[in-house]
Every structure is written in structure tokens, then in C-alpha cells.
Amino acid sequence: MEAAIVFYGLSFFMTVLSLGVLFNPNPIMSALYLVLTMIGVSLVFFMLDAGFLAGVQLIVYAGAVLVLFVMVIMLFDLKREVYTFSRGFFTRLLKVFTGVVFLIILVKSFFLVPETKELLNSSTQMTTKNLAGLLFTEYIFVFELLGLLLLAVAIGAVALSRIKGGTHAE
Amino acid sequence: MASVIAIVFLITLIALFGIFLVWGTAKLGPKIKQSSLKKSSYECGIEVQQSGHTKVPVKFYLTAILFILFDIEIIFMYPWAISFGDAITNGYGAQVLAAMGVFILVFIIGLLWEMKSKALEWE
Amino acid sequence: MLSSELLHIGLNHYLGLSAVIFVIGMLTVLLRRNLIVMLMGVELMLNAVNITFVAFSSFNQNMNGQVMVFFVMAIAAAEAAVGLALAVTIFKHYKEIDISAFEQLKS
């Protein structure tokens, strides 16, 4: 019962907040709505007994990635947009239609998933250790590759920020 | 489930407290007619030099990018640190240590590169 | 009968939530003109997928999904870092963040 209340409340807020990201003409408000959506996702992870991922969600998304977004918006000094959405009435209609069709397909396909067992209350501590066990056995190669990827991104980001003017200097 | 309820309850409580305080100061304070001079931003009493928003150095955002990347590498160390003791008792501690050693090596290379490329210099 | 099905939160509920958020993220990418908000839409989509992964993983007692979410988060952060670095570079050049201004990149 209380699970249902919490779940529906959370889903309602997350839907409203993500619609805020979509419709708010002010980029910084979009970013803040996204922060709140991320916190909602982290709470969903808590509900699914994935406590470690919930914490990582808070640290990585809410605490790092979205801070970068907000900083970049401040850097550009982006104001309320005059033209928020892309041009063309029919294009827009087509895009919304695509979205709705996609939603229907997704929901229909999810009902093909057989109804599974109850959510067992496993200890969070154990889950994190299992996660680490998998990370260092089955996915060890991916893990090392990710380290290299992050190194490459660090180098690339610094190099990109060095570019003055660009190739199309007037 | 209980933890989610507790977190939501706590956040709601704090938010209500904060809203109450902000609303209270708005209601209780004296109502003085706000002149345009009073509304202008405070720059130690001298006249406002540039209005509000100046361009911000790109440096800050570069710091934020590097922060994200290193933060993720640190996050990857957490499950390792948690499971390292178990790995040792189960007898495959050396492999896990070696795997993390390679990862930390990449981390160190990244850090050294950033230092060498002067991305971390602040004039 | 229906109410008991609605009140008993199962896997399908979480999948439905993730589908809604995914489509909203998709529409953000499709409809908005601001490059940075479009990147935010990508983040929304990735998070919706993460919810799906964690839901399947928790309900099936299989940790592989959670490991995958961990990777997705790392790659999403890397993607945001590179994407925003590109956005800053483009903004410095064109003084504009509207996606339609970049059409001349083709030439």
C-alpha cells in the first residue's frame, strides 16, 4: 500500500519535472528540473534496493554532470529563449506523433515481459559486493577500457577548450 | 521503502521550514518603498560599473569537466575498496589488486598529463 | 481486480515509468532548438534506460544489469563532458547555441 503511494507520487513528480525540462523556455530552469528528476531517479533506485547505484546517481549526475550543465549555461549567460521549439507546424506534429507511437510500442512491449517474482529484500551491502565481484571478474576488460576512455575524454576536453576561433576564422 | 519515505519526509520538512522563514521575513520586515537606486546591485557603494552578467572565464568550466572525469574514476574505486577484503580472504586478492593497479596507473597518467598541459594552472 | 493490480507495484510499473521518461527525453531532443537542452534530453533518455536496467536486475536477482548501469553512468558523464566541451567551442565561434545555426558546418 505505502509502496504504491510512494511509487505513484514519485512517478507523478518525475513525469512533471521531466515535462518541465521539455517545455520550460528558460535553459537554467530546464537544468534545475533535470536535477530534481535525477534525485527522483535516485529515489527510484533506493526503492529497487540498489542503494549503491542510488548514491552514485546522486554523486555523478546530480553532483557533477548537472553542475557542469548549470555552469555552462551561466558561462553563456543564456536567457529565456524567444524560439524554444523547432520550426514548422507539421514537423512538430510529426515529432510528437513519433514520440507517442514510440511510447505505445514501448508500453505494449513491456507487457510481453512475464510478471516476475516479488522484490526480495536483499541487503544493500551484499549487492555492492556482488557488483564489485562481477566488475572485477566478468567485466574486467570493460572496466579497464573505461579507464582509458576517461583518460581520452580528459585529454580531448582540454584540447577542445584550447581551440581559439576555430577553423572557419573570418 | 522505509528509507525513501524517511528521505522524502526529511526533505519536505526542511523545505517547509525554509519556505516558512522566507515567507516570514517577507511579511514581517518593514515595507519601505524601493527606489531604483536601492534595487541596483551592491558594489561597495560606488556606481554600478557593468550590469549583472559579465562573461565568465572558461577556466571554471574546464575544472568542472576534469572534476567529472576524475570523480567517476574515484567512484569506480569504491566497490573495489568494499570488496577487497573479501577478495583477499577468498584468495584472489592479487588479481583484484593488479586490475585496480592498472586502473590507478591510467588515473595517474591522466593527472600527470593534466598537470603537464597546464590545464590546472590558475594564472 | 484492476485496483489490486495497480496497487501491487511490480516490474511493469517501473518499466512504464521509464518508458514515459524516455519518450519525454526523446521529445526534448527532437523539439528543442537549444543544443544544451538537447544534451539534457539525452541524459533523460539514458536515465530512463538505467531505470529499466535496475528494475530488471532487482526483480530477477541478477547483478549484471546493475554493472551495466554503472558503465552507462560513466559513459553518460563522459559524453556530457565532451558534448559540453564541443558546445562551448561552437559557442565561442558562432556566438549562438541554437542548433539551426550549425547547419553551415556541412560546407
Added chain:
Amino acid sequence: MGSDIVEISINAAKALAIFLMMVQIVPMLVWVERRGSAFIQNRFGPNRIGPLGLMQLIADAVKFLFKEEFLPDKKRRLLFLAAPIIALIPGAVAFGAIPLSVPIHVEIFEFLGQSWGPYRFAFQSVELGIGIVFVLGISSLAAYSILLAGWSSSNKYSLFGALRASAQMISYELALGLSLVGILLIYNSFDFAEIIAQQQGSLAFQFLGKDIVWSFLPNWGIFYQPLGFVLFFVAVFAEANRLPFDLPEAESELVAGYHTEYGGFKMNMFYIGEYGHMLVSSALLVTFYFGGYNIPFVTPDQVLAGVESFLGLSSTGSSVATAFLLHGVFLVKVLIFLWVFIWVRWTLPRFRYDQLMDLGWKTMLPWALANTILTAIIVFIFRTQWV
């Protein structure tokens, strides 16, 4: 979930009480800070209102409430008002996740003609298995209130103060997060209660598979992680934007930093947030490195047995008494660290901004990395059963 009305109401009351405790400790700290700095600088400090100037707290609060309100231009008013409210959240929620004492066990009792089952109330408002990650995540949200305050003030000093503050916070968050890896390697747990439980009694560790006990030292984390402690301690100062790292409000350059345009209670709310950050930092320092709520050399079970035999209470009563006794011990440790925060403020001069960033990225981060590697190797050598 099997929770009844007693459990729910007590948990709610507990959350409220811990939040109120955090809010109440702030004016006290302001008083300690003013009197303490006066003591250090050989002045008197506020001593007029009430005994020792203690009523100054109430006078300040009332004065703040009746201040005239300033608002910047209309466009950003919502964010301007929201920023101080957001500033309250990270500190309070993070403090709610830290265990302040041992859990209270309540036996079955009769009330209103009904018997109420055995309860276990944790001495914290949010009980999570992954406390450390959660606290780190929640504290990283503190950057938003600062960024929003600076952005919505329409003042260039505020904006620069906010950017400096957030860049500083995220830089030191790296060193903070990395210095905790050593603690995680030793205690192998994200759970605060478990970490504290491993710090009871006197110093005991495994050396090459053998158990060694040093009974002249308490079993505190600082003896396992001295370098980690120093790094964490410094990083915590920078996270809380305290001197010597209070660059965001460097008065000589930036007027007052990100809260230049704020006045009255809204400015005070930023202070509540900052002191809440200090409180959380002290609590974390105590939890990780100074045994949490443990009395040195004594385990909580021994305390419980002592209380039971000495006071002759029922098992519920002695559980409550033990919890509050250990909570007192925890508070004393936390207060010592809060005093250190104030002490340092009047001892060290402020850094320059490039020195600050250099310290964070080029000194703290490599040392934290070295600490991690060293701890991992030592743990590996000590815990392996070399046959």
C-alpha cells in the same frame, strides 16, 4: 511493511528532533564563534544580553526576522528566493543519515490494552545501508544553492563568488572522496554503524594472518589512516568554505561573495547551511577516525551491561539510557571538532585562489592517491594468509 502507528510516529518525531537539533546548534555555534574569536583576539565579544551574552542568539534571530527585504529584478526572483532554502537541505539530510548513537531496542509492552511488538529505533533519521555514498552525494548538492544564489543576484561579485565557491567545492570533493577509499579498504563497508562497530575496544589488527592487540591505544580509524585523516580534515575545511579556504567570500575582493545581495534571515539561512556543513563534517571525522559514539577501550555492549547492573533498569530503560549516554559521548567529540573549526579560523591566513586550486589538484589529489595505493598494499600484505 509491518510498521505500525507507534513506529511511524516515533520515526517522524525522531526526524523532526534531529532536524531541530541541527537548527538549534547553529545559533549556539554562532555564539561560540563570536565569543571564541573574541577570546582568541583578547576581546570581550557579545556579553551584554543575558548571562555570558547567551541571549544574543535570540536577539539576533528576532532582528534577522524583522529586516527589510531586498529583491533583485523580477526575472530571477524565484531562484533568488529558492537558493537559501536549497542551502538548508544538504546539511540537514546528510546529518540525518549519520548514526548518532546505538539503536534503541524496545521490548514488548502493554499500552491502551494492546501489546506493542518489539521495536528497534535507530538513532538517526534516515537509516541506509550505504550511508557514506549517500552523504557524499547529498553534500555534493550544496554547489547548487551557491551557484543559484550567485546567478540570480544580478551582481558580478556574487557571480564570481559563486563560481569560485563551486569550483573550489568540486575540486576538493575529489580529494575528499579519494581519502575515504582508505577507510573503505580497511573497514570494507559503506555503513556508518558497521564502521563504528569495528572501532570499539582497543587497537587490534591482523598482521600476516596473526591477530595482534595493542591495549594502550583505542581502536580508532586515525591509527590506521593518519594520512587519510589529514587529507580528509583539510578537504572538509574547503568543502565547508571555511577559513583558510573562504575564498568565495573574500571581503577584500568580492564584497561578500555569493550572498552579497542577501539580507535578513535569507542570509542567515546560508549560514545555517554552512554550519550544518561543519556539523556534518565533524560528525564524519568522528565517525571515521575517532570511533564514533564509542567510549575509548569500552564496547557499547559493556556499557549496556554496566548501565543495566548499575542503574537496575529494565532492558528497555537501560537501552535508552545507554543510547543517550553514548550520544553524549558522540556530541562531546563533535563539539571538540567544531571548536577546532573555529580555532583554525583565527589561526591561519587565507589562501590566494591559485594557491588554493594548486593545493587541491596538485597536492591533495596525488597524496590521496598515494594513500590509497599504500593502504591497498598494506591491507593486502597484512590480511593475506601467507602460509
